[in-house]
Amino acid sequence: MLYAVLIYDDEEAIGALPKAEFDRLIANHEGVQEKLAADGKLGPVARLMPTTAATTLRQGGETVLLDGPFAETKEQLLGFYIVDCASLEEATEAAGQIGRACNARALEIRPVQLYHPGIGLK
């Protein structure tokens, strides 16, 4: 079963991290990715740009294009992993590894219903 692990944190706090701390965070992610890859569990991984780079297409009635993220929240969606795990327990363990690497405020474990690998974008 594929699970998406969605990473949420306070992007203002992340933006205020000293460079050395931030670099450590990225290095930790790379460490987790290596381990998940070795375990045969690692799917696509994405780090998202800050929400200030986002644009939202609002539909229903009149469709409008809005600047900024979909919702103003205390924590923002910063990125995600797709992992291949046999059970929720295993997925939770994988999310735990990711969580310990980045100390994110929350990780949402969301089973994937349909997975299309796309055309292998680089």
Added chain:
Amino acid sequence: MTEIGWIGAALTGARPRALGALLRYFRDLDTAEEAFQEACLRALRLWPVKGPPRDPAAWLVMVGRNAALDQVRRQSKTERFTDDAEFEDSEDPEAALVEGLDGAHYQDDVLRLLFICCHPDLPATQQIALALRIVSGLTVREIARAFLVGERAMEQRITRAKRRIAEGDLPFGTPSQDERDQRLAAVAAMVYLLFNEGYAASGGDAHIRLPLCEEAIRLARLLLRLFPADPEIMGLLALLLLQHSRALARLDADGTIVLLEDQDRALWDRAMIAEGLVLIDKAVRHRRRGPYQLQAATAALHARAARPEDTDWAEIGQLYAALERLQPSPVITLNRAVAVAKVDGPEAALALIEPLAEPLAGYFHFFGVRGALLSQLGRTDEARQAFDRAIALAHTPAEAAHIRQHLDRLMKNGRPT
């Protein structure tokens, strides 16, 4: 991430909002700063034990406000806002307090906090120093280091600037849309100056000043988060990101400036460039071009060129022409001349900058550009004179060293072989 690292980052991230709200309550900068400081001390004590609150800014506002009211109550018999101990112990303190705080206020609160630093009576460097101290929360020592002055001198400068602010009428009313636009423009200009202070490094070691650029980017991002649909703020952040993406390539190992066309483009920060390009894209949609967007678009054309010869100089020339129409200035004309030289040759560019000799008589870059154009035309003696003048006007050793390279090249090429 270490726990203390996280808490420090959360406090820094929440500072503008929390301090902005506290300033609105107390209408006095010193009281607001003390309240914020007290709240931070409590956060450092409580967060490692109880975990971080969901909304650090709201937590800091409430705790800071209560701490300051306690202080007042000790002197008179004022009612407590809420029970501090109860608040700190309750299971989900934010749920209650977030409702008590109007999130919509944050926009005007943070803008006000930044705007009071832009007091028109204060010289630009003092505005910047004040913003770094008040809004970014840098220590006086850090600011003094970045500005290459002693700690005591900087302390005095900041104290004087604060007194100046306190004497004036602080703008506490809810601003009208016009006032808001004016404030935003003043604050954006200050953030731009802050970036340039780090980027142009008018004196001293440029690497010490990189944090100024990073802080400017952080403030621009904060502004865009508060005003997400303002294309000029998108342009400002894009401009800063695109300029800063070249930070590692701009100076060589000796600290000499490396010209754009000589830079190792592999050293450019691709992530910053990508974000800058995205923001320009977003801004274009609004069809309200302004100076920051035009400058960002120029920086983007450089960023998009894989090699110097791929640069779209014709388009850059047009962008500078558009900028000249919006903001006529000899410096912009000088920049346009660089593009004109690439497209129409040095003769045309030289004709364009000839009228600038008087207004730019004390400007380092004018003589650098003039010298380069003259040397391209083989007018070696005049070129040398221009370069000599540039060296005399250089603000930093890096600028002077850069012009000396030009001179060396001139000597080599000018010598009969």
